Amino acid sequence: MSTRPIARLVTRLAHTHRGYALARSVAQLRTRPIATTVTLSVLALVLALPALLLFADDALGGLAQRDTMRPSVTVYLDPSLSDLQGAERAGELASRPGVESTRYLSRDEALATLQRSDELGDVLGELGDNPLPGSIVIYPDALPDQPGEARRRIGALVERLSAEPGVDQVHYDLVWVERLGAVLSLLSIATVLLTALLLLTALTVIGNTIRLELLRRRAEREVADLLGASASFRDRPFLYTGALFGLLAGLLALALSLVARAIVKVPADELATLYGGDALPLLPPLALLVLIPAVGLALGITGALSGLYGPSRVKVRAQR
């Protein structure tokens, strides 16, 4: 297909108000390639860090939802109980107050799990019979955030379960789950704070870039004003420049963080496997993929608005 009709269409569009603004914005970026590249790089790096933190938060959040990472109580049954009886007890316990769900782990499943362990595999192989009892993993209802209250509720549950007939031992380990929860919670807060700071930085960079552009192209705005241009006509190219900076920086940040994610994928997958989680998907959720450029775009527009109409705005001499 010939490019002439396209060129004609572009020329025609470039002489409408919005097309003119877009053409001027692109020209602004193109005429100063070094300055544009530096600004885009700074913005992309500033946006890439929160993007990476978002990816990490998403991955850790998924891991924390795994059964192995949820607070649980393990009830070891009397070895005399059959798997059928054990499964029945698991179903029965699932309907008790304070219990969200249960999972029965048969004797054979317990043996198979231990045989996969390097240290115990050989020892268990030398034993004739399966010495392991069946067990029921009990997941309590959602626990309160306060560690003391959570501990009290689990304690009451353990006490009730210990008194049940056919129960040999009750085992729970809340402390490490609490620690992990506290670390994840701290990471979440740090992520939010750091993200807010970095976004504020991006906003300042874009606002300042637009302010400098306004100073550099003051004459153009004054001429437009003298020729009877409306404020929106004068300001729109700068708004579009901010939006372009934000959007391009968002896309660059996304690309950077995807590269970083690909680099850490192998060790992250190993870590996830250790905690019973799945391997990291190749791509983060679509919502996150869209969110990062969208945040960049929003920051670009907001930064441009602050440069245009904020307290340090650059006024045009020709204006009344």
Next chain:
Amino acid sequence: MITFDAVSLAYGGRGAERSAIDRISFDIPDGAFTFLTGRSGAGKSSLLRLIAGLETPSSGEIHVDGVRYASLKPRRVTALRRRMGLIFQDNQLLLDRDVFDNVALPLIIGRFSWSDIRRRVPMALERVGLGGLGGAHPATLSGGEQQRVGIARALVARPRLLLADEPTGNLDADMSREIMDLLLDFNHAGVTVLLATHDTALLEHHDLPRLTLSNGRLAGREPERAAEPSHASPSPPRTGRNRS
């Protein structure tokens, strides 16, 4: 028709006010070619800025084409400016685009269609003797050519009023004469022209009505008739002729 009724303009804040225009009254009929003269700092540019709606008078009233500025919102004053052509001593061309795009700017601002822009810009350039130079960069043109581009830009939207602020100030005598002839041609076509200048050679060369400013005041008007109120009278023909 331009009417000034006891118009004053002061710059600066309270206590440090400096009067740029001091209670000036005059009328300029439609289709007239009027010189605005006076020494540097006499208030010529301020007066043009008032007519263009770029300044708000401290007191008094301005009517242009029967529209009272004081009753208009700033947005309407800006829209009114699109019906005027403005020419400056330093031509105010944008050096980051070619001649075509410089001349097309008022049409883009005025939301003219692309077919109109494509038709009008070459016509305007042809009219000022720069046909075929649409693709040239303003920086590659001579001072006179640049001023012609400025005139083409001022006239491309076919305004009824042309305000020119020292358009020949940076040009030699020959080029000044060419620019002046061009402005007279447009005046012949019915455009009202108000030309601010302190170029005595130009003033002596053309027998045209003039308003003389001194320290922000109207120090003289020639002939008296041109400055008299003429609301009721139809647009008079040209009020002056090139002596040469």
